[in-house]
Amino acid sequence: MLLENKQVAIIGGGMGGLLLARLLQMQNVNVKVYERDNDDKVRVQGSPLDLHEDSGLKAMEKADLLKEFYANVRPNASKARIVNKDFELKFDEHSIKKSHSELNSKPNTNSLQDISKPRPEIDRSILRSILIQSLLPETIVWNSHFTVMEKENKGWRLHFKNETSFYANLVIAADGANSKVRSYLNAEKPIYSGITMLEGTIYNAKENTPNLFEFSKGGKVLAFGNEQTIMYGTKGDDSLMFLLSSKIPENWISESNLDFKNNQEVFEWFKEFYPEWSSKWHELLLSNELYFIPRPQYYFPLDQTWKTQENLTMIGDAAHRMPPFAGKGxxxxMLDALELAECLTGNQFETSENAITYFERQMLERASRATEDTLKNGEQLHSKNALEKLVDIFNATKMQ
Ligand SMILES: Cc1cc2nc3c(=O)[nH]c(=O)nc-3n(C[C@H](O)[C@H](O)[C@H](O)COP(=O)(O)OP(=O)(O)OC[C@H]3O[C@@H](n4cnc5c(N)ncnc54)[C@H](O)[C@@H]3O)c2cc1C
Known part of the structure; x- marks a missing residue:
């Protein structure tokens, strides 16, 4: 096996990095995950995730974690209610007698159709816990914020903010959209998609935003109007996460001078920027225990490539950052993790360079297609007739 007696370092303990560590450990590889979070108790930000059969679920099955996954799926979480900016209900998946998950999906003629497909959904923090618990003790080196690395012998010496340093024969970047490791393979800058999302998380949402919490029925609410969107959903810990999304210039965050820690300021901005939206939405912005993260959406060029190295590669957002409008990131x-683990631990390749070359080629082709889909979806979801289009697509899935 190519990794026999080798030390593997994965930078970043998100979905990709943790799953990769699990799959490598199942083949007795020496692997460490260097994660910048202080410990596993840090509140995991971000939306719930629905896993797809041909990628996330396939990888969880190979990691022998499907049982743990299904034990934690939230059955109503993937059901959608679609409303307009005045909060009038236009489509309600909860009222469909035949459950959405019993329906077969039409052939995929439109990438937007993909997001109406039924899929098991899990809270991100729970999925992360499942993956953490699947690893041998001390696999994750917490509080390890990667800063730089340099070549040493045939591998790399890694340096971290806390002034520790470690050697690894093979380094895998899984440090997400703002990867620091990526620059050692590819210096290309990401391209702004034209869309910025403002993510808000409300803790104790049952108390802090009672009407919207109840309206969601434990699922998602998608709202469209004026080429803008609001999407929200609840999580198993009674928090509610929402996303305000619109076409905004790239430098909006710095130029607006908005203080995202000042909720009143953000509320004033919302009233000005979403003037035609019903005041029923204000409950989101006026909640207690509300925290914002602005997320301008970037992507890497569809034809990106880099020169393969025998002791360094990358997976996930580090390799193929893209907006989340296809729900695929x-x-x-997770699929990258599976394929890389298989390339490195199977008997198909004689050298790490060949294994990584093969892996990167497949990954880049797949990522390019997904990026194209998500950009197309982003355009459609922020178009004048987004509401009608999405309702049609959900209804078409319902009629099958
Ligand atoms: C609003 C939103 C909604 C989304 N919805 C979906 C969805 O429904 N379905 C879907 O499939 N995808 C979705 N995505 C995309 C998905 O979140 C990402 O594609 C996915 O998290 C990428 O996984 P990753 O492991 O590559 O990176 P991440 O999950 O970002 O993990 C990176 C890890 O690296 C750590 N790290 C970062 N820098 C360093 C460093 N210097 N040193 C050490 N550690 C570091 C971070 O702390 C983190 O733990 C969504 C994204 C957003 C923003």
Missing amino acids: ANLA
Whole structure:
């Protein structure tokens, strides 16, 4: 096996990095995950995730974690209610007698159709816990914020903010959209998609935003109007996460001078920027225990490539950052983990360079297609007739 007696370092303990560590450990590889979080108790930000059969679920099955996954799926979480900006209900998946998951999906003629497909959904923090618990003790080196690395012998010496340093024969970047490791393979800058999302998380949402919490029925609410969107959903810990999304210039965050820690300021901005939206939405912005993260959406060029190195590669968002409008990013990160583990631990390749070359080629082709899909979806979801289009697509899936 190519990794026999080798030390593997994975930078970043997100979905991709943790799953890769699990799959490598199943083949007795010496692997460490260097994660910048202080410990496993840090509140995991971000939306729930629905896993796709041909990627996320396939990888969980190979990692022998499907049982743990299904024990934690939230059955109503993937059901959608679609409303307009005045909060009028236009489509309600909860009222469909035949459950969405019993329906077969039409052939995929439109990438937007993909997001109406039924899929098991899990809270991100729970999925992360499942993956953490599947690893041998001390696999994850917490509080390890990667800063730089240099070549040493045939591998790399890695340096971290806390002034520790470690040697590894093979380094895998899984440090997400703002990867620091990526620059050692590819210096290309990401391209702004034209869309910025403002993510809000409300803790104790049952108390802090009671009407919207109840309206969601434990699923998702998608709202469209004026080429803008609001999407929200609840999580198993009674928090609610929402995303305000619109076409905004790239430098909006710095130029607006908005203080995202000042909720009143953000509320004033919302009233000005979403003027025609019903005041029923204000409950989101006026909640207690509300925290914002602005997320401008970037992607890497569809034809990106780099020169393969025998002791360094990358997976997930580090390799193929893209907007989330196709709901594929975490699924792709997990499939990358599976395919890279198989290339490195199977008997198909004689050298690490050949294994990595093969892996990167497949990954880049897949990522390019997904990026194209998500950009197309982003355009459609922020178009004038987004509401009608999405309702049609959900209804078409319902009629099958
Ligand atoms: C609003 C939103 C909604 C989304 N919805 C979906 C969805 O429904 N379905 C889907 O499949 N995908 C979705 N995605 C995309 C998905 O979240 C990402 O594609 C996925 O998390 C990528 O996984 P990853 O392991 O590559 O990176 P990440 O999950 O970002 O993990 C990176 C890890 O690296 C750590 N790290 C970062 N820098 C360093 C460093 N310097 N040193 C050490 N550690 C570091 C981080 O702390 C983190 O733990 C969504 C994204 C957003 C923003």
